[in-house]
Amino acid sequence: MNHLTNVLFKRPDFSALRKAGFTMTDMHFHCLYSDTYTRVDKIVRRAAFLGINLALTDHNCINGVTEAYNNRLKVNIIPGIEVSCIEGHHILIYFSTYDELYDFYHKHINGRQGRNPYSNTNIKTIELLGACNRYSCLTAAAHPFAPGYYGIEKNVNRGFISHELFNRLDAIEVISGGNLRHFNIKALGLVESEGKSFVGGSDGHSLHQLGDVVICTKAITTLGILSEIRARRNLVIGKESILPLKLLSMSKIASKHFRYLEPTIESKYSNLYKKSLKYYEGRLREKLP
Numbered sequence: 001m002n003h004l005t006n007v008l009f010k011r012p013d014f015s016a017l018r019k020a021g022f023t024m025t026d027m028h029f030h031c032l033y034s035d036t037y038t039r040v041d042k043i044v045r046r047a048a049f050l051g052i053n054l055a056l057t058d059h060n061c062i063n064g065v066t067e068a069y070n071n072r073l074k075v076n077i078i079p080g081i082e083v084s085c086i087e088g089h090h091i092l093i094y095f096s097t098y099d100e101l102y103d104f105y106h107k108h109i110n111g112r113q114g115r116n117p118y119s120n121t122n123i124k125t126i127e128l129l130g131a132c133n134r135y136s137c138l139t140a141a142a143h144p145f146a147p148g149y150y151g152i153e154k155n156v157n158r159g160f161i162s163h164e165l166f167n168r169l170d171a172i173e174v175i176s177g178g179n180l181r182h183f184n185i186k187a188l189g190l191v192e193s194e195g196k197s198f199v200g201g202s203d204g205h206s207l208h209q210l211g212d213v214v215i216c217t218k219a220i221t222t223l224g225i226l227s228e229i230r231a232r233r234n235l236v237i238g239k240e241s242i243l244p245l246k247l248l249s250m251s252k253i254a255s256k257h258f259r260y261l262e263p264t265i266e267s268k269y270s271n272l273y274k275k276s277l278k279y280y281e282g283r284l285r286e287k288l289p
Contacts, residue, residue, distance in 0.1 A: 007174050007188055007198065008237045009181070012214050014051055022216040022235070025053035025078060025225060028092060028142065028173065028201025029210060031068075034058035034082075035118040035256040036205035036249070040067045043210060048073040050211045053225070055080040055201065057092055059118045062105045069098045078222050082142055083109060084118075085125045087160040088149025090142040092173065092199070093132060096223040100135055107131070116260030125152075125161050129168050138226050140171035140199050144190060145183040153190060171197035171229060177212040177241050178203035178249060184240065197229050200236035205249040213238025 017024055030036050031043055040056075043064075047054040055078035056064040068077045079101035080094045095101040108131040114120025132139050144153040156166050172194070174187045191198045202212040216235040217228040228234045241249070257264065 006232075006235050007191075007200075008235065009175065009184075009239055010237060011239055012211065012216075012237045014211070017216055017237075018051065021218060023053065023218070023220050023225065024051070024211070024214040024216055025055065025076075026201050026204070026211050026214050027055045027078065027080070027094070027140075027199045028057050028082070028176065028203045028213075029054060030058055030082075030203075030205050031056060031064040033061050033063035036252045037256075038205070038207050040064050042207055044068050044071045044073055044075050044077075046207055046210050047075045052211050052214060053078060054210070055094060057082040057201075059084055059090075060109060060113050060121055061117065062101055065098065065101060076220075076222060078225065081105065081109070083123065083128055084121050085128060086120075086122055087125055087155050089125070089144075089152035089155050090146075090150055091125070091128060091152070091169070092140040092142045094138045094140070094226055096136060096226055100137065104131065104135055104137070115263035116257065118256060119260065119264050126165055129165065138170045138197075138229060139168075140173055140197075141166070141169050142173050143176040143179045143183065143187070143203065144172055145186045146176070146179060147183075151183070153186075167194070169196070171199050173200060174198040175200035175213045175236050175238050175240075176203045177201065177209060177238060178205070178246065179240060181240055197232050198234070198236055199229060200238055202238070202241070204241075205252050206245055209241050209245055209249065212241055 031040050053076040057080040058064050079098045083091050112121045112123050141152045145151045172191050175184050200213045202209045217225050219225045219228045
């Protein structure tokens with residue numbers, strides 16, 4: 001398969017995609033239980049209006065999935081979570097049933113959050129992926145080239161985790177609506193070079209971002225959708241959020257994180273900044289005569 005033909009940087013035409021027999025799913029969205037304020041009922045109503053499935057992937061919690069899962073509008077909710085590893089990057093994990101997600105969360109995530117519950121856990125990537133092996137879940141690198149520490153590929157380059165550990169991930173988020181096109185193009189290149197499965201999502205924190213990026217499959221059920229992703233039979237269609245929506249989302253995210261500014265800085269200094277200094281010192285030595 002040529003992934004370049006299965007990833008399209010354009011606004012999804014939901015009507016045309018439905019006529020072609022596709023099911024559409026936004027695989028990355030946040031609600032008020034994470035680092036935004038958007039209510040679950042409004043998100044579900046918006047998804048029903050658009051006629052799409054939805055993966056609620058809040059940071060280190062599953063409250064949004066719990067509230068939305070058996071909604072009266074019959075919107076198919078893909079049980080998911082976005083875990084912030086101690087190395088800084090984010091990993092999306094999708095389950096075929098809510099019960100599996102619930103079991104995973106309470107055995108491996110709950111109680112491991114830091115003082116900023118949206119940003120920090122004490123879970124190492126190797127431990128997280130080891131726990132995932134016990135479930136029939138699908139793991140994906142969220143926005144792998146995101147700025148800072150949020151993208152896993154930069155942390156591979158920094159030596160925070162090995163490339164072998166990265167290879168244990170099932171998929172790569174190839175279009176993240178909250179990211180810049182430059183970084184998404186690099187993610188597409190990573191899909192091509194690694195031959196991995198691929199997902200996409202709006203990474204929305206504001207209601208009108210929902211559906212900006214979707215995956216398209218011929219499958220209808222959650223299990224079928226995840227199976228199509230594994231087999232690389234899905235499409236990813238979408239575009240990054242326009243600047244005003246990005247700024248709105250950033251303001252919501254910042255206001256949620258601001259109350260935890262001190263513990264966030266402390267945690268990142270202890271776990272990340274010190275390691276980064278060693279990395280950049282090494283890079284500098286390589287360039288000096």
